[in-house]
Amino acid sequence: MASFRxxxxxxxxxxxxxxxxxxxxxxxxAPKFDAAELAWNKLPWSSAYxxxxxxxxxxxxxxxxxxxxxxxxxxxxNPAVVSDKITVHELLLPMRRKFDQYxxxxxxxxxxxxxxxxxxxxxxxxxxxxxxENTEGEYAPVGGHLYPGTPDEIAVQTGVFTRRGCERILRxxxxxxxxxxxxxxxxxxxxxAQIYGMGLWDDAYFAVRKEFPEVESSTLLVDAAxxxxxxxxxxxxxxxxxxxxxxxxxxxxxxxTGSIGLASSANINPTRAFPSMFEPVHGSAPDxxxxxxxxxxxxxxxxxxxxxxxxxxxxxxxxxxxxxxVLSEGKVxxxxxxxxxxxxxxxxxxxxxx
Numbered sequence: 496m497a498s499f500r501x502x503x504x505x506x507x508x509x510x511x512x513x514x515x516x517x518x519x520x521x522x523x524x525a526p527k528f529d530a531a532e533l534a535w536n537k538l539p540w541s542s543a544y545x546x547x548x549x550x551x552x553x554x555x556x557x558x559x560x561x562x563x564x565x566x567x568x569x570x571x572x573n574p575a576v577v578s579d580k581i582t583v584h585e586l587l588l589p590m591r592r593k594f595d596q597y598x599x600x601x602x603x604x605x606x607x608x609x610x611x612x613x614x615x616x617x618x619x620x621x622x623x624x625x626x627x628e629n630t631e632g633e634y635a636p637v638g639g640h641l642y643p644g645t646p647d648e649i650a651v652q653t654g655v656f657t658r659r660g661c662e663r664i665l666r667x668x669x670x671x672x673x674x675x676x677x678x679x680x681x682x683x684x685x686x687x688a689q690i691y692g693m694g695l696w697d698d699a700y701f702a703v704r705k706e707f708p709e710v711e712s713s714t715l716l717v718d719a720a721x722x723x724x725x726x727x728x729x730x731x732x733x734x735x736x737x738x739x740x741x742x743x744x745x746x747x748x749x750x751x752t753g754s755i756g757l758a759s760s761a762n763i764n765p766t767r768a769f770p771s772m773f774e775p776v777h778g779s780a781p782d783x784x785x786x787x788x789x790x791x792x793x794x795x796x797x798x799x800x801x802x803x804x805x806x807x808x809x810x811x812x813x814x815x816x817x818x819x820x821v822l823s824e825g826k827v828x829x830x831x832x833x834x835x836x837x838x839x840x841x842x843x844x845x846x847x848x849x
């Protein structure tokens with residue numbers, strides 16, 4: 496039996512609650528459908544850990560994570576006790592860069608049984624994969640302050656775009672489009688205003704597209720893309736965007752497909768030189784933490800992406816189908832979907848469907 500070692504970081508807020516349900520479901524699916532074993536290693540790194548130790552993870556934390564086949568991540572952030580400048584910039588963003596998880600994959604799918612806020616959208620009509628560049632761009636930690644605390648204070652935040660970085664995320668997105676029935680790709684840019692960084696992005700797009708003549712591809716300015724995510728989301732298939740643009744657009748795609756409680760993501764190192772990390776998009780949601788009402792489906796769907804990445808495709812498909820079945824039946828729903836079910840009740844329902 497194949498065995499995989501998974502690091503589990505429940506993190507803050509609702510993170511531990513939803514990740515526990517994702518673990519239950521993945522633990523049931525892997526041996527049943529792929530004769531595989533998942534060995535979980537729960538790690539306590541969170542805002543509470545920072546309060547106790549003065550750091551987000553121990554000195555050998557990165558070496559510990561590197562020994563795993565994948566990382567299942569809940570959420571990080573508790574601004575009431577620890578600044579986001581610490582939780583995000585000492586754990587989440589460094590992980591993406593240290594492990595070169597340059598592909599941030601965020602699917603957006605309108606499941607049957609889920610109310611769409613847009614008129615006339617049938618189940619399955621919205622079905623897109625957003626490939627977000629994950630290690631450089633607008634979130635690169637390059638910049639600084641001059642004359643801090645004075646009327647002349649200056650802040651500089653530098654977007655970093657490299658040809659290598661642009662080409663490899665674009666190539667990953669084109670490769671994904673080749674596997675999809677529509678074979679369609681949209682590159683989101685803003686090169687009419689950001690002529691240097693986004694200009695290089697466009698140059699890389701036109702170079703890479705030559706390698707994939709079978710893919711119908713085009714570019715779209717980010718403001719037009721935001722409008723069309725609402726106006727005609729069914730027109731998109733594979734979308735590829737920079738770190739900032741991809742982040743914003745995928746919150747919007749989650750909204751138009753019913754709930755951010757269904758939004759999964761994968762932070763992938765395609766070379767597999769380091770472990771990839773899988774997390775729900777929704778964040779720590781401290782306002783509902785501990786109430787037992789968080790929707791765990793985004794975390795469960797993230798676990799499905801993890802199983803797929805590990806080569807356990809039958810298990811991944813079974814988990815996604817189980818989520819679809821529970822949503823379609825509509826018997827149990829968390830408050831974000833108009834119901835009253837608890838986090839555990841949703842986990843029970845998906846587990847039963849698996």
